[in-house]
Amino acid sequence: MTLTLPALPPFSLSSVTRSHGWLRLAPFAGDEEGTRLSRVERLNSGRMVEIEILEMNGGVTVDISGNPSQTELDEVAEKVTWMLGLNQDLSAFYAVARSEPKLAQVEDLAQGRVLRSPTVFEDVVKTILTTNTSWAGTIRMVEALVSQFGDPLPQDPSRRSFPTPRQLAQLDVQALRSVARLGYRAPYVLELARSVASGDLDLESLQTSGDPTEQVHGGLLSIKGVGAYSAANLLILLGRYDHIPVDSWARKLVSHEWHAGEPVGDAEVEAAFDHWGKWKGLAYWFWDWSYQAGG
DNA sequence: TTCCAGGGGTAGA
DNA sequence: TCTACCCATGGA
Known part of the structure; x- marks a missing residue:
């Protein structure tokens, strides 16, 4: 099954996928040029699908494995729209960027969108796993979480989804340390997963929240394992650019x-x-x- | 062996 | 608010 999704112009799939390193983190996969983006996704229905995103004129096409229902297609469309920021309007940014030679490329290359995970939860976990480690370490830790605790794609069990808050919440710190090698980050990820799984913390509402940025910022900083760098990084992923992730x-x-x-x-x-x-x-x-x- | 990597929590001032 | 100290892990 194939979906066609339009994007507000200007748009470039490779500019989104190459906006930072997220393309290298499981379960994202893609080619070097960033013109193809795929991942395994667990839908609300429980169905496991592989989605593959390709650029087309004015947007993207999304191939979905299996025979999904209309409800499932709608869910995929919503997730892809969020991941790629298809409806983001950055014309005001381009207007000010024109005056800066160092940013002269952004409009021509359709830069400005930043690749997101389908859930804020996944992006918070991944951001915590970028702190005080090498990039290779981040790749290793995320890969371990996916391969050990994610759900397998039936037709190719070597490919898995990112674990849900519920799946991580039922683990213990020792498992996250010894199996995923998260080190001191293990209790942070576990506490986060448990508070999201229990409903105490609603991260996904941040995708559409109209709350003031400083309020969102404060909420992110209250998550253990999220400091100034991580909070600023996450705000950018949420489309709020008031802080710089100073690292x-x-x-x-x-x-x-x-x-x-x-x-x-x-x-x-x-x-x-x-x-x-x-x-x-x-x-x-x-x-x-x-x-x-x-x- | 030592150092440190795209930081953050905590105690103590 | 600011500083010192610790944190697990893996690679150089």
């Missing part, structure tokens, strides 16, 4: 660009992008993208 890379970027290679602190990073106002997080994100790409 060692951000300090390196700002040091190189504005401080002649001298070490800088968090205040200098914030100051460097402050004039971008509500777009500062996005300006940093794609400035950094350009910097890493060799610009």
Whole structure:
């Protein structure tokens, strides 16, 4: 079964999938160029499907394995729309970015959307697993969570979905330490899974929440394992760009660009992008993208 | 062996 | 608010 989903222009699938490293984290899979994105998904009905996303003129096509119902197709459409930010309007960002040579590429390349997981829960877990470890470590930990605790695709059991809060909540800290090698992050992930599974914490409402950003920010910071860096990173995924995820890379970027290679602190990073106002997080994100790409 | 990686929680000031 | 210290793991 194939769905066709339009996107607000400008749109480029590869610009979304290459917006950061999420494409490399299970259960996402895709080609090097980012022109094909697939994953295994467990639908609300319990059905396991593989979805494969390809770019078409003005949007994407979504191939779904098996013979899904209309309700299941609607669910996939909603998830893909969220993952790729198909209905995001970034024209105001492009308008201000035109004045900055370092961001000259964003409109032409249709950059600005950032690849998201289908659930906020998955993005919070993955963000926690990026902290104080190497990128290779993040890939390893996420892969372990999926391969050990996710649900298998019937026609290819080697491919699995991201575990649900309920699936992780029934584990214990020892399992997350010894099997998934999460280290000290294990209790954070477990506590998060349990509070979401029990209904005490509603993360998914953040996808559509109209609450003030500072309120959302505070809520994210109250999650154990989520500090300033992670909260800012998650806000960007939620389409709120008021904070910069200051980490060692951000300090390196700002040091190189504005401080002649001298070490800088968090205040200098914030100051460097402050004039971008509500777009500062996005300006940093794609400035950094350009910097890493060799610009 | 030592160091540290795209940080964060906690205690103590 | 700020600082010191600890945290598990794996790679260099």
